[in-house]
Amino acid sequence: MPRNQLEARRGRPRDSRRDEEILTAVLxxxxxxxxxxxxxxxxxxxxxxxxxxxxxxWSTKASVVTDALVHVLAVEPFxxxxxxxxxxxxxxRAMIRLFDTTAAGRVLPGLVADLxxxxxxxxxxxxxxxxxxxxxxxxxxxxxxxxxxxxAGVDVELVVDALIGPVYYRLLTRPGPIETSADDLxxxxxxxxxx
Amino acid sequence: MPRNQLEARRGRPRDSRRDEEILTAVLxxxxxxxxxxxxxxxxxxxxxxxxxxxxxxWSTKASVVTDALVHVLAVEPFxxxxxxxxxxxxxxRAMIRLFDTTAAGRVLPGLVADLxxxxxxxxxxxxxxxxxxxxxxxxxxxxxxxxxxxxAGVDVELVVDALIGPVYYRLLTRPGPIETSADDLxxxxxxxxxx
Numbered sequence: 001m002p003r004n005q006l007e008a009r010r011g012r013p014r015d016s017r018r019d020e021e022i023l024t025a026v027l028x029x030x031x032x033x034x035x036x037x038x039x040x041x042x043x044x045x046x047x048x049x050x051x052x053x054x055x056x057x058w059s060t061k062a063s064v065v066t067d068a069l070v071h072v073l074a075v076e077p078f079x080x081x082x083x084x085x086x087x088x089x090x091x092x093r094a095m096i097r098l099f100d101t102t103a104a105g106r107v108l109p110g111l112v113a114d115l116x117x118x119x120x121x122x123x124x125x126x127x128x129x130x131x132x133x134x135x136x137x138x139x140x141x142x143x144x145x146x147x148x149x150x151x152a153g154v155d156v157e158l159v160v161d162a163l164i165g166p167v168y169y170r171l172l173t174r175p176g177p178i179e180t181s182a183d184d185l186x187x188x189x190x191x192x193x194x195x
Numbered sequence: 196m197p198r199n200q201l202e203a204r205r206g207r208p209r210d211s212r213r214d215e216e217i218l219t220a221v222l223x224x225x226x227x228x229x230x231x232x233x234x235x236x237x238x239x240x241x242x243x244x245x246x247x248x249x250x251x252x253w254s255t256k257a258s259v260v261t262d263a264l265v266h267v268l269a270v271e272p273f274x275x276x277x278x279x280x281x282x283x284x285x286x287x288r289a290m291i292r293l294f295d296t297t298a299a300g301r302v303l304p305g306l307v308a309d310l311x312x313x314x315x316x317x318x319x320x321x322x323x324x325x326x327x328x329x330x331x332x333x334x335x336x337x338x339x340x341x342x343x344x345x346x347a348g349v350d351v352e353l354v355v356d357a358l359i360g361p362v363y364y365r366l367l368t369r370p371g372p373i374e375t376s377a378d379d380l381x382x383x384x385x386x387x388x389x390x
Contacts, residue, residue, distance in 0.1 A: 034312055113308030116370055117229055130368060158379050166360030172367050173325060175311055184353050191390030192383040 019057060022047040026068035030103040035065065035110030062114040062121055069104055069111075070128045077136040084144030085186060088163060091137065092182035096167060100177050109172050134160050154193045162189045214252065217242040221263035225298040230260065230305030257309040257316055264299055264306075265323045272331040279339030280381060283358065286332065287377035291362060295372050304367050329355050349388045357384045 025047035058064035078091030099105030220242035253259035273286030294300030310317040
């Protein structure tokens with residue numbers, strides 16, 4: 001879906017390799033400089049394109065970084081292992097590992113601050129980054145309800161917040177690795193659903 | 196305690212009124228401009244002091260904004276109403292109201308991004324902003340354990356994360372009011388503790 005969205009938005013399919021090179025350059029740069037110090041000029045230089053070419057595709061740093069995060073570090077859907085606890089633990093562990101080991105975790109705090117200044121952009125980021133992950137967790141919970149592992153009346157949106165909220169809270173408010181135990185958090189929340 | 200810390204750090208007590216005026220000016224400015232657009236020059240101008248006077252007290256924008264948030268919008272401790280659920284619901288509601296109705300909520304996303312670039316500063320912010328609130332919630336949970344409302348083996352740090360994580364997640368990743376229901380979140384987490 002991100003690929004199709006990208007092409008639909010930009011038009012000509014023959015440009016998609018160049019777009020890919022630019023997004024890869026963004027992620028490479030973010031391994032070296034903090035988001036706040038990244039510039040459009042540095043992105044153009046690193047991708048080997050002119051600034052007009054870059055600006056033709058993306059009008060702001062926040063928009064090209066959002067695309068880089070969404071397109072290249074695609075959100076891994078939570079798995080379907082046939083057991084609600086196993087799905088949630090595996091999905092949360094993968095999410096924590098992604099934040100701890102890739103540019104996604106380092107860039108999000110600065111990006112989130114910039115997104116708050118641009119309502120269109122946060123809407124796009126929400127639609128393409130946060131919502132797909134929430135949708136994936138919703139599916140896990142609905143399968144759990146269908147299998148009778150969770151009560152039918154469970155407040156799915158609240159449970160999604162309770163599962164990913166503590167992980168984002170740790171990521172955004174404290175540098176360094178996220179110490180949250182996926183197992184313990186999932187057990188607490190699942191007991192809460194059933195209790 | 197914030198007042199004492201301020202005086203201990205700055206020395207001469209006769210300066211405390213001027214400090215107060217500067218911190219009030221910071222909060223007034225943050226009602227009008229986003230954190231990212233705030234400058235030390237604008238703070239000095241608005242407080243009616245020279246830039247050297249301002250820099251003598253605070254070396255960076257992030258440090259004076261942190262002090263403004265901690266000192267003027269003091270963290271309200273969670274109450275002691277004799278019932279763990281009542282304490283948590285009242286405390287979370289007050290926290291959500293603070294974020295929804297004061298500069299604290301609007302300034303935190305930008306400030307958090309800046310804090311990630313300065314490890315000393317995030318340590319100070321953690322010690323003076325996040326930790327007092329966590330300590331206050333820990334007290335609520337310990338009183339609940341003493342009264343037999345919660346099992347003795349409850350993972351207090353995990354429960355604190357589960358209670359405030361979803362609120363910060365909403366605040367930091369989505370503009371507009373925080374829709375989290377304090378009642379529903381507390382009920383989910385307390386069932387998880389007891390289940």
